[in-house]
Amino acid sequence: MSSESHDEQPRDAAHPTHDEIVAREGHDVEPAEPIDNPGLPEHLPRPTDVDPKLEKRAERQVAGMFTAAIVLAVGFCVAYFTVPKDAEIFGWFSLNLALGLTLGGALFLIGIGAIQWAKKLMADHEVIEMRHPARSSDEDREAALEAVDAGVDESGFGRRPLIRNSLIGAVAFLGLPAIVMLRDLGPLPGDKPFNTVWRKGMRVVNDVSGEPLSPGDIEVGQLVNAQPSVFFETDSHGHAVFHGTELLQAKAKASVIVVRIRPDDITPRKGQSNWDVDGIMVYSKICTHVGCPISLWEQQTHHLLCPCHQTTYDLADGGKVIFGPGHRPLPQLPLAVDEDGYLIATSDFREPVGPSFPEVHQNRD
Ligand code: FES
Known part of the structure; x- marks a missing residue:
């Protein structure tokens, strides 16, 4: 490591140059040898990379999880309309239990399905990210966009319609509970x-x-x-x-x-x-x-x-x-x-009790 090359670097008190160390110590010192890069371990292919049957099975598993998520999202809607609010099971409100299990299960299955997809079916190669300035160069940015495109290509999103469509269906059906719950905004309280x-x-x-x-x-x-x-x-x-x-x-x-x-x-x-x-x-x-x-x-x-x-x-x-x-x-x-x-x-209250609101009339009769 030469002193000339260090002169071109910004000064850093925590990392003095060779000349600075010599000046401080009062005698010459051996420059430290850099540690050898151990490199990456040998890459081993996954079972699904070498066995088409296992690959197909993993694909069906992932699609199965996304499909089960659809069923649970529909189950949420069914439970919402059919389970009485006050019904209890094992001392718990069964409606809350049913809604929590179905919606939670749907989210859980989509998450697990996505993890399985990434681990077993998406491209499996090591990526090394070198340190670089916070802002990437224009070339790097273009390369990043190309990498995204390549990632989309490698994930098989376009080539695996079974997974793609079941995932799109699962995510789309997740919108149903949100729409169904709008019902709780009503009905109007009437009198x-x-x-x-x-x-x-x-x-x-x-x-x-x-x-x-x-x-x-x-x-x-x-x-x-x-x-x-x-x-x-x-x-x-x-x-x-x-x-x-x-x-x-x-x-x-x-x-x-x-x-x-x-x-x-x-x-x-x-x-x-x-x-x-x-x-x-x-x-x-x-x-x-x-x-x-x-x-x-x-x-x-x-x-x-x-x-x-x-x-x-x-x-x-x-x-x-x-x-x-x-x-x-x-x-x-x-x-x-x-x-x-x-x-x-001798009667109910003759005027509304509690907080005032625009519709409150001063007297009932
Ligand atoms: S609620 Fe009583 S003064 Fe505000």
Whole structure:
């Protein structure tokens, strides 16, 4: 390695030239011998390179995987439409299981098929990539494009229509699940946002114990979290009337708070003067801003504060918003007492509960 050749290289502190080493050491040193390039090991042909039968078999295997991927993609669509949402198998939701297995299986088989294709059937020769500047020369770029063309040629994509067509089919069918799932954007909710499970005569019960509440249970200044009694009831077979996702969705709309305020302090909204029982009022627990559950209660001021964005309602003044981003009053549930002395609703809410949206009308009737 001569010093002249090094002079043409850029200076590198980590790789001093021979002259620099001599100057630093104070005496001449033997230049290091480069390590011999061990070269590449002898190339051995694969079984599929030398045996046409094995080659054909590998081709069928790969096509089989791509075809199975098509079947699984179709299976995804069938499961999506036929398996009930709440059906369970081994304690798991079977719809999720079916969708996951079919879609995951299809992707897995396409991946494995592509690997097998590359390992067993595509051209098998070593490629050496020399170090070069980050930007390739124009010649190299042209060569790269030619190499891509050669790769396409060598992969047999044009020559093996069975694999090519089955792969195209598998990838095309993968688009089906994406299209099918657009169905979940609908249907439109109809009047669901305007209704809850509250009905005339339904008791107001403690949300933990399920015990019906009577006026004597609520002291002035007190707030109690409550639910409609139907959430604690069973049908003729002993099964809960509401359960699972249905229960959570119904609870998200029907949860209420019960408060008692001195009757003289109450200013009812127009048409709601008889909606309380001796100062006991039931309001929706769901903030009309974006739907957080609320129960931060200021006994002295009758204010109810939402912890999410601080919308504050005055429950002595018809649930009016006095601060924060909410702009609809908290809906009130009309209340009465049944013949057994328990608090009951006299109807559903008369206005939509929960977050506001453009279609919300102020009053149902
Ligand atoms: S959700 Fe209650 S203030 Fe925003």
